[in-house]
Amino acid sequence: MQKTLQEEIRFEGVGLHSGLPSVLVIKPAAADTGINFVRVDVKDAPKVRALYSNIVDTRNCSCLADASGNRISTIEHIMSALYMAGIDNAVIEVNNPEVPIMDGSARIFFSRLQAAAKVEQDKPRRRLKVLREVAITDDKGNHISLAPSEAGLQIKFDIDFPSAVVGHQVFEAEVNPALFASDISPARTFCEKSAVDYLKSIGLIKGGSLENAVVLDGDTLLNPEGFRVEAECVKHKVLDAIGDLYTSGYQIIGALSAFHTGHYHTNELLKKLFADPANYEIV
Numbered sequence: 353m354q355k356t357l358q359e360e361i362r363f364e365g366v367g368l369h370s371g372l373p374s375v376l377v378i379k380p381a382a383a384d385t386g387i388n389f390v391r392v393d394v395k396d397a398p399k400v401r402a403l404y405s406n407i408v409d410t411r412n413c414s415c416l417a418d419a420s421g422n423r424i425s426t427i428e429h430i431m432s433a434l435y436m437a438g439i440d441n442a443v444i445e446v447n448n449p450e451v452p453i454m455d456g457s458a459r460i461f462f463s464r465l466q467a468a469a470k471v472e473q474d475k476p477r478r479r480l481k482v483l484r485e486v487a488i489t490d491d492k493g494n495h496i497s498l499a500p501s502e503a504g505l506q507i508k509f510d511i512d513f514p515s516a517v518v519g520h521q522v523f524e525a526e527v528n529p530a531l532f533a534s535d536i537s538p539a540r541t542f543c544e545k546s547a548v549d550y551l552k553s554i555g556l557i558k559g560g561s562l563e564n565a566v567v568l569d570g571d572t573l574l575n576p577e578g579f580r581v582e583a584e585c586v587k588h589k590v591l592d593a594i595g596d597l598y599t600s601g602y603q604i605i606g607a608l609s610a611f612h613t614g615h616y617h618t619n620e621l622l623k624k625l626f627a628d629p630a631n632y633e634i635v
């Protein structure tokens with residue numbers, strides 16, 4: 353059956369780019385309504401459903417917008433936590449154009465969602481079963497595909513970064529809540545110091561710090577505490593991919609395989625999947 357929360361959950365933090373305080377409140381919602389974000393700081397509190405077709409920007413995060421251009425960015429970590437906590441329906445109120453970045457991972461979101469009381473609703477949960485492989489390859493040779501699988505969501509992710517502290521990392525497993533709790537949800541977003549310096553110079557990532565990102569300077573990791581989990585960087589890519597896949601509106605029975613891809617590729621993959629009803633069935 354579909355599930356929602358019994359009571360609301362509140363998170364407070366800052367927006368990664370604005371550096372401004374951001375409060376996020378996850379509330380129960382009716383069956384068959386999915387995950388909807390609401391900008392409570394905007395007149396008439398516009399609402400936008402967290403669907404791939406409402407994603408308008410994928411450059412540094414996944415950003416939703418409604419038809420009037422009211423944006424909510426960095427939805428992927430909370431979406432990933434909602435997927436793995438089995439929350440089908442929720443209204444997420446935000447008082448800022450950005451979801452709070454918290455510690456750059458989904459650990460706090462997931463642990464509180466897992467611990468929260470849930471309500472079983474009166475409609476069955478339906479999942480998206482992949483029937484035919486769909487794939488995207490960009491002009492740099494980065495590629496992503498979604499193929500049929502026997503059960504659950506299988507993910508293979510492969511990254512290869514020049515920094516020696518990252519290098520070649522591969523993740524391959526069927527994802528489930530236990531693995532998400534131990535290995536995936538704690539994995540923080542990561543970036544190069546040169547990119548951080550550039551983004552700061554153009555007035556972005558005002559809220560970014562070593563408290564909410566893994567920062568690499570050449571072959572050096574700048575975070576004094578080191579990595580949280582083995583192969584943290586590729587596990588963060590898996591975290592992002594799960595959140596982006598949840599903008600399909602469904603949990604997925606399929607096998608994702610990705611090489612060096614990001615939010616843009618996952619979004620294009622979903623567009624291609626939904627473009628032909630022969631690619632999937634809702635079960």
Ligand SMILES: [Zn+2]
Pocket residue numbers: 428429541588592
């Ligand atoms: Zn991320």
